[in-house]
Amino acid sequence: MSGASLLRLESADAPEGSVARARLEQMFRAHHELIWRTLRRMGLSPDAAADATQQAFLIAAERLADIRRGSERAFLFGTALRLAQAAFRARRRVQLEEDMDLRADPARAEAIAHQRSALRLADRILATLNEELLTVFILFELEGLSAPEIAELVGIPVGTVSSRLRRAREAFRAELQRLERRSRRSQP
Amino acid sequence: MTEPKRWADEDATPLERSLLAAMRGERPGPRLSRRMRRAIGLGGTLVAVKLLGTGLAAAAIVASGIALTAALSNDEPPPPPSERAVPARAPKQPVAPPPPSPSSAEESVPPSPPAPPARPAPRATPTRSSAPSAKADAKSALREEIRALDRARAALRSGAPKRALQELDAYGARFPRGTFRQEASVLRIEAIGASGAPERAAALARDFLRRHPESPHADRLARMVGASPASPGVER
Numbered sequence: 516m517s518g519a520s521l522l523r524l525e526s527a528d529a530p531e532g533s534v535a536r537a538r539l540e541q542m543f544r545a546h547h548e549l550i551w552r553t554l555r556r557m558g559l560s561p562d563a564a565a566d567a568t569q570q571a572f573l574i575a576a577e578r579l580a581d582i583r584r585g586s587e588r589a590f591l592f593g594t595a596l597r598l599a600q601a602a603f604r605a606r607r608r609v610q611l612e613e614d615m616d617l618r619a620d621p622a623r624a625e626a627i628a629h630q631r632s633a634l635r636l637a638d639r640i641l642a643t644l645n646e647e648l649l650t651v652f653i654l655f656e657l658e659g660l661s662a663p664e665i666a667e668l669v670g671i672p673v674g675t676v677s678s679r680l681r682r683a684r685e686a687f688r689a690e691l692q693r694l695e696r697r698s699r700r701s702q703p
Numbered sequence: 704m705t706e707p708k709r710w711a712d713e714d715a716t717p718l719e720r721s722l723l724a725a726m727r728g729e730r731p732g733p734r735l736s737r738r739m740r741r742a743i744g745l746g747g748t749l750v751a752v753k754l755l756g757t758g759l760a761a762a763a764i765v766a767s768g769i770a771l772t773a774a775l776s777n778d779e780p781p782p783p784p785s786e787r788a789v790p791a792r793a794p795k796q797p798v799a800p801p802p803p804s805p806s807s808a809e810e811s812v813p814p815s816p817p818a819p820p821a822r823p824a825p826r827a828t829p830t831r832s833s834a835p836s837a838k839a840d841a842k843s844a845l846r847e848e849i850r851a852l853d854r855a856r857a858a859l860r861s862g863a864p865k866r867a868l869q870e871l872d873a874y875g876a877r878f879p880r881g882t883f884r885q886e887a888s889v890l891r892i893e894a895i896g897a898s899g900a901p902e903r904a905a906a907l908a909r910d911f912l913r914r915h916p917e918s919p920h921a922d923r924l925a926r927m928v929g930a931s932p933a934s935p936g937v938e939r
Binding site: 634661 | 706707709710711716718719721722723724725726727728729730731732735736738739740742743744745923
């Protein structure tokens with residue numbers, strides 16, 4: 516692997532380097548949160564998701580010249596998903612909430628607490644989905660990719676995206692209902 | 704084929720919608736965002752410049768925590784990121800640290816093997832005029848360093864802190880001026896803590912924090928000892 520691409524990023528004098536750096540900056544601003552969030556939902560801790568996100572961007576920087584304009588998000592998603600695979604199989608979920616930044620008014624402690632509880636519950640449910648369903652669910656329901664985009668990214672037909680999405684929703688709902696029932700039973 | 708509707712716009716229940724919203728609303732905090740920016744060379748002093756300028760792109764990426772080449776080829780799957788104990792290097796951390804000084808954190812974390820390197824310490828910041836063979840040597844040495852630390856990390860994660868310490872001893876003996884001495888120190892502190900000496904580990908962690916308040920590992924160690932890092936990165 517050559518360092519040429521990244522090296523160019525750092526050559527402040529070189530117009531080519533400035534362009535590459537600006538492009539990477541733009542990619543980071545536009546996509547790093549959703550890449551991190553996707554990795555979180557795949558089961559990585561906040562720190563581990565940050566590690567994997569930066570690795571995805573390092574790869575992107577290295578291959579910047581090969582990434583078609585407009586395909587940046589797909590490239591990053593694809594790279595991040597591959598990075599997440601090993602972690603997914605380990606299924607280690609480490610809750611380090613202090614590293615999260617929840618979009619809630621900090622003054623509203625109750626709302627934050629509620630959102631944290633919701634996240635914990637959601638991640639618990641996601642942990643029961645298999646990798647195929649989880650990937651489609653995250654990309655479609657949480658990150659807003661279209662079915663054709665997901666199909667291309669994952670390498671499956673669009674019809675399969677739809678069927679996995681349907682199964683993912685069913686599985687999510689079933690697990691949520693199971694947890695609700697269990698919660699009710701445990702109440703006095 | 705018709706594009707499916709989003710679940711939240713279709714038949715999701717209020718509770719399901721609320722869970723979807725919570726998941727969509729999470730984002731990395733400023734500390735993590737800063738760390739990511741730095742690691743990819745978009746902020747502060749850039750680790751990538753020195754490494755990549757010397758043809759060490761692969762090593763730079765691997766140094767960030769996962770053997771990406773292996774990850775992408777699946778030939779030799781790396782440990783999952785969630786198992787990593789040490790965050791990626793931040794750029795403010797020098798790529799080629801100066802020779803250890805009496806005050807260096809590495810020496811504060813025992814044992815600190817005094818033996819000279821079995822081979823020349825990796826030179827991570829050669830000039831651009833370095834001979835190709837020197838570059839290759841540096842790259843190879845960096846990879847060996849990374850592998851050595853990976854072994855230690857794997858041992859620690861598999862519940863074998865004493866083996867992790869042995870690996871770290873070996874790392875220290877072979878790379879007394881290693882590029883990843885700080886990472887090795889942090890792993891050692893964690894291994895000491897895991898081997899039944901939490902107080903000792905906490906003391907070492909506090910010492911590390913005192914010496915390296917700006918270290919990318921500071922937040923992690925601060926959490927370990929229940930202290931506030933010098934530069935708060937936690938925001939809610």
